[in-house]
Amino acid sequence: MLTTNINVEKQAIEAKKASKKLSILSTEEKNEALITLAKTLETNYETILKANEEDLAKGREKGYEDAFMDRLALSKQRVFDFAQGLRDVAELEDPTGQIHSQWELENGLDVKQVAVPLGVIGMIYEARPNVTVDATGLALKSGNAIVLKGGSSAITSNKAIVDVMKQGLEETKIPTDAIQFIDSTDRKATQELFTMKEHVDVLIPRGGGSLIKAVVDNATVPVLETGVGNCHIYIDEHAEVEKALNILVNAKTDRPAVCNAAETVIIHKAWLDAHKDELIETLQKHEISTHGDDFAQEAIPGTKPAGEQDWSSEYLSKDIAVKTVADVVEAIEHIETYGTKHSEAIVTESEKNADTFMKLVDAAALYHNASTRFTDGGALGFGAEIGISTQKLHARGPMGLPALTTVKYMMSGNGQIR
Amino acid sequence: MLTTNINVEKQAIEAKKASKKLSILSTEEKNEALITLAKTLETNYETILKANEEDLAKGREKGYEDAFMDRLALSKQRVFDFAQGLRDVAELEDPTGQIHSQWELENGLDVKQVAVPLGVIGMIYEARPNVTVDATGLALKSGNAIVLKGGSSAITSNKAIVDVMKQGLEETKIPTDAIQFIDSTDRKATQELFTMKEHVDVLIPRGGGSLIKAVVDNATVPVLETGVGNCHIYIDEHAEVEKALNILVNAKTDRPAVCNAAETVIIHKAWLDAHKDELIETLQKHEISTHGDDFAQEAIPGTKPAGEQDWSSEYLSKDIAVKTVADVVEAIEHIETYGTKHSEAIVTESEKNADTFMKLVDAAALYHNASTRFTDGGALGFGAEIGISTQKLHARGPMGLPALTTVKYMMSGNGQIR
Numbered sequence: 001m002l003t004t005n006i007n008v009e010k011q012a013i014e015a016k017k018a019s020k021k022l023s024i025l026s027t028e029e030k031n032e033a034l035i036t037l038a039k040t041l042e043t044n045y046e047t048i049l050k051a052n053e054e055d056l057a058k059g060r061e062k063g064y065e066d067a068f069m070d071r072l073a074l075s076k077q078r079v080f081d082f083a084q085g086l087r088d089v090a091e092l093e094d095p096t097g098q099i100h101s102q103w104e105l106e107n108g109l110d111v112k113q114v115a116v117p118l119g120v121i122g123m124i125y126e127a128r129p130n131v132t133v134d135a136t137g138l139a140l141k142s143g144n145a146i147v148l149k150g151g152s153s154a155i156t157s158n159k160a161i162v163d164v165m166k167q168g169l170e171e172t173k174i175p176t177d178a179i180q181f182i183d184s185t186d187r188k189a190t191q192e193l194f195t196m197k198e199h200v201d202v203l204i205p206r207g208g209g210s211l212i213k214a215v216v217d218n219a220t221v222p223v224l225e226t227g228v229g230n231c232h233i234y235i236d237e238h239a240e241v242e243k244a245l246n247i248l249v250n251a252k253t254d255r256p257a258v259c260n261a262a263e264t265v266i267i268h269k270a271w272l273d274a275h276k277d278e279l280i281e282t283l284q285k286h287e288i289s290t291h292g293d294d295f296a297q298e299a300i301p302g303t304k305p306a307g308e309q310d311w312s313s314e315y316l317s318k319d320i321a322v323k324t325v326a327d328v329v330e331a332i333e334h335i336e337t338y339g340t341k342h343s344e345a346i347v348t349e350s351e352k353n354a355d356t357f358m359k360l361v362d363a364a365a366l367y368h369n370a371s372t373r374f375t376d377g378g379a380l381g382f383g384a385e386i387g388i389s390t391q392k393l394h395a396r397g398p399m400g401l402p403a404l405t406t407v408k409y410m411m412s413g414n415g416q417i418r
Numbered sequence: 419m420l421t422t423n424i425n426v427e428k429q430a431i432e433a434k435k436a437s438k439k440l441s442i443l444s445t446e447e448k449n450e451a452l453i454t455l456a457k458t459l460e461t462n463y464e465t466i467l468k469a470n471e472e473d474l475a476k477g478r479e480k481g482y483e484d485a486f487m488d489r490l491a492l493s494k495q496r497v498f499d500f501a502q503g504l505r506d507v508a509e510l511e512d513p514t515g516q517i518h519s520q521w522e523l524e525n526g527l528d529v530k531q532v533a534v535p536l537g538v539i540g541m542i543y544e545a546r547p548n549v550t551v552d553a554t555g556l557a558l559k560s561g562n563a564i565v566l567k568g569g570s571s572a573i574t575s576n577k578a579i580v581d582v583m584k585q586g587l588e589e590t591k592i593p594t595d596a597i598q599f600i601d602s603t604d605r606k607a608t609q610e611l612f613t614m615k616e617h618v619d620v621l622i623p624r625g626g627g628s629l630i631k632a633v634v635d636n637a638t639v640p641v642l643e644t645g646v647g648n649c650h651i652y653i654d655e656h657a658e659v660e661k662a663l664n665i666l667v668n669a670k671t672d673r674p675a676v677c678n679a680a681e682t683v684i685i686h687k688a689w690l691d692a693h694k695d696e697l698i699e700t701l702q703k704h705e706i707s708t709h710g711d712d713f714a715q716e717a718i719p720g721t722k723p724a725g726e727q728d729w730s731s732e733y734l735s736k737d738i739a740v741k742t743v744a745d746v747v748e749a750i751e752h753i754e755t756y757g758t759k760h761s762e763a764i765v766t767e768s769e770k771n772a773d774t775f776m777k778l779v780d781a782a783a784l785y786h787n788a789s790t791r792f793t794d795g796g797a798l799g800f801g802a803e804i805g806i807s808t809q810k811l812h813a814r815g816p817m818g819l820p821a822l823t824t825v826k827y828m829m830s831g832n833g834q835i836r
Binding site: 020023024103105109111113118119201202216217220222224240242243246247249250251254354358359360362363364365366367368369370371373374375379380381391392393394396397406407408409410411412413414415416417418 | 438441442521523527529531536537619620634635638640642658660661664665667668669672772776777778780781782783784785786787788789791792793797798799809810811812814815824825826827828829830831832833834835836
């Protein structure tokens, strides 16, 4: 345990103080700071790589799997990419200060609803060190201080990145206390953040399902829940074969480990009967392994029996569950039972079935004849995202800079009373 | 204890099912239903008054105070006012189906962000039976089912109101299960709602501080926190006397028991020295009792010493705490320490001080030269409100119908993949 003199509350209080100074900086001052941070990361990339070596050595000792080590590993290029990310965020529109609406009451009172920073963001995340830079950039640009609690496997890399960024902040108008790094692998340090309502305005957990559940179940600080994606592609009776197969392959294999990848394909039985051969060929060509219900097992050779586990969880690999249905209503019911309200797609030429699906499926993003892979701040043109919300309050779907703001009503009068 | 065969989960599941049917009704169908409910309330007012008599009798037995009994008491006029409230909600714009934004990606994928109902709203509230009708009207209009858990002192009235409304729903397109009433005075019934994430989309507590805290601290279902208002009027060195006194009197005495009433006046010492006489006269004329710091006690005769309790809680009466300060920064610090982020006002002719106050005070509503009493959905022209949010996520300040919606991204393509 690294925990020694960690005082999470003290750090949160410092972040809160810094957030007030940060909240009144101009867009230009914030942008200049982000560019300074980018340069500092580039200048000090060797320090960061050295720290990363330590994490990698520990990871090898612990026998972490390749995909995990891959996400953990940094290179000069990757650090320079982080820096470029900060420059990109500097280019984005500043959401704060924007007037969402303005009107005048009959008595002359001027009412403005203005976007303002949330204050202090608590970011709780797992392995990838890029989150340390990305989240910090988005927080600072939107006028928020950030408290970072990363995963233990990347702690040395994260700390080095934060040290370098804080060093960079010294040359800017943003107080160095606006970035706080919880230098501890103790779970208790994370749990302290959960209830620090006075100093932390929102918690954003990013990582696996158990991390997110721990935060949601235990936090009294409001949470922006980001998403586990158990996403479905429904191939309707009236689906065009080429579209269906292209979308299926893209959603399953483009990046199997991400949250907007498909985990189950739901297929109309009549369509499956009619297009079995093309489907089988496509699955084989792309090395997709199938786990299905009885009808699917009969239709697609090599399909293993699927159980509750297959329907309800993410493979994050080139495996896919195959559910067969008699109509769109049965497809919707399956999604309702097992979906995580992230991204759901229907492939069909029937406007009626598409309409039913789009209206009745309850999820952040619904697709008619397109891949679920577009649920992503970058792909949708937001420039950057702090995560993909699968909750319904505040923000749903990919969250860009505006999700890191709240509003103030600002009323200006000349003595109005009620 | 009335608890016998209450099954909160079953009721929540029924609400969820009903919410799906309700979510696809047209605005017209929902409006017709609200008007039918209004008529049913009017036709059956005697049933409601009879039930109310039971609650009143119990209240008298228990020796509740007058103000409480007053809020509990119904009359034919009040029931007809409830009905009118439903007709007013029918007139409001339907927030669902509205397209917040729409754009096309370079690949031709059409992206729409559309407002949709939240699903099921859990309303946990205290004495006033009007909340039963108001919250139901707003929920149904925005396409949401509602689970009502009212206070035990009004349980018979609330049940009668709900029975009448459910009877009314039978003649409409809205399923009767869209209104669920938890007919229990057992706290456990409320607590069951706290964690019913699968079936309840949001909890809205309305009532005193301890009720709200219990929900926030224990719920895993997302909460729309509504507000305790420990509101301040800051009279700056550069305040015009007449404006300052009018605003002070209005914010304190217009309706002392509501959350947007002022509880502390912060006065610049130089202003107090200069305008002591007018202030004292005004306070006496309006029978306002003062509790203050040393400087205030010396300046205003009859001022009792103020302690932590005075600074930090709501009087909800014609008492006010008086804090004296040397400048606007000290005023802001006091508000930061004791405020509840509801409504805060500055009275000043100094644009600079007003600007500092409006920028640095962290609250839902800030006023320059106007009374805090305007923080109200009705007063701001929202038509109706489900509560006043003092949290920062999702909705802040008075919450009208749009606060009861979330969004869906709806993408329409012709085979786009990434």
